[in-house]
Amino acid sequence: MFIFVGCTGGGSSSLFCQKITQHVNEEDQNLTAVALDGFTAMAKHKAYGDKYDLIFVYGGINALSASSTFEFGQLFDVVFVAPQVRYLTKEKIRLLADYPTVVQDIPPKIFGMMDGQQAYADLLNQLIELDYQRGYQSTIHSASKAADKNMEILVINGNADGRLFTQFFDYLSELGIRPIAEKFSLEGLFDFQPQADFDIRFLFGNSETLNKTYMQKISRRIDSVILPLSLQFPFTEEKAWLKDYQIPYLLVSQQDFYRNDFTQINQLFLTMLIQAGFKTEFTSELQVNYLETEELKKRKTFLGIFSWE
Incomplete structure (x- = not known):
């Protein structure tokens, strides 16, 4: 206990x-x-x-x-x-x-x-x-990703008010899927009071959102991540972390951000959502501490009161 x-x-x-x-x-x-x-x-x-x-x-x-x-x-x-x-x-x-x-x-x-x-x-x-x-x-x-919430997608370096996502949100609404968009924060990720019912929450963060300190917490809630495909910022470490924590991600090129015809990218996003939803529904919560391999060291004591490793 x-x-x-x-x-x-x-x-x-x-x-x-x-x-x-x-x-x-x-x-x-x-x-x-x-x-x-x-x-x-x-x-x-x-x-x-x-x-x-x-x-x-x-x-x-x-x-x-x-x-x-x-x-x-x-x-x-x-x-x-x-x-x-x-x-x-x-x-x-x-x-x-x-x-x-x-x-x-x-x-x-x-x-x-x-x-x-x-x-x-x-x-x-x-x-x-x-x-x-x-x-x-x-x-x-x-308390698991599969049972305690609706789907949540993290978008890195995206613009919720840009054409790419406003078009996609309209597309989802036509399918009867209710999206909401919010700025990413750890507090908002775990403790939020939505003003309206929703099916998918898109959280928009910057490149610094995916860091080693945040990854364990992000893995508890986020079902999938959308990353920009960038030569200047390849997200090499970040993609490795997402793989370790079994979080699927989608790379979006700069061309896709400026398309006039969003049909193809809408279908790509929808496929990502279907795959993320399937993974979330049929897998239990990932215990991110499975990487722990260190054995306990002998504990030291001082006056029989305080102890440390």
Whole structure:
């Protein structure tokens, strides 16, 4: 079970998690526990999940934001909100409403004592109850590219108001397919409130949108990418990343951007949408961390409280 404990900046939640895991490992022969920072937990969740029963992850509660909601919803069974930031609980519940993760305030008595033995005794019953609650929610909610949204296409260096895309949007509308166009942002990708119903969302970004930092997040939602065919900017690395993350892409030449007859390019775009839709519908969510191969290093400790790799 992955448990996130969020406070203001991560300091008090770190101490809390360390105290609890220390008690679990010393006193409970049936369970193993570890305390991690959020970055390590996200990067090596498979390795830690295989080795430990309880993984306590500490950090600032605002690590859970619109752009990180998918990762939190996929990884964490429970998000505990520390007493000093419980005014943010409703916002975090809203962010994770479509995921089976349970969000709950951690009782001030449990958090404030910083007594590992008493905190664990009180927390264990609560975790058991929350696990049942999460099991019920997981039969209702699904968080995958195939099931939780309509199709989303990322367009690099394109103009939503240009002739190429306005003509294509009109063409889709004639087919009964409702497109919408928006400027790309990570926040908008994961947390948006459409003003009207739609079938396909086109997100327009620049060349810097496809970077190594964004790729994991983009792969969670984007079904296909439209790239300009350019000798000045060949997108060599970017195409390799898209291939690794199994995101189909279409190269569009400069000639296509300035065509007078859009019949051919419309058909090309439509074929791309059909292929992307088929791939999304019949494949489960890609676990982008499958590239993780690093084994866990022996953990070091300081005074039996703080630990690191």
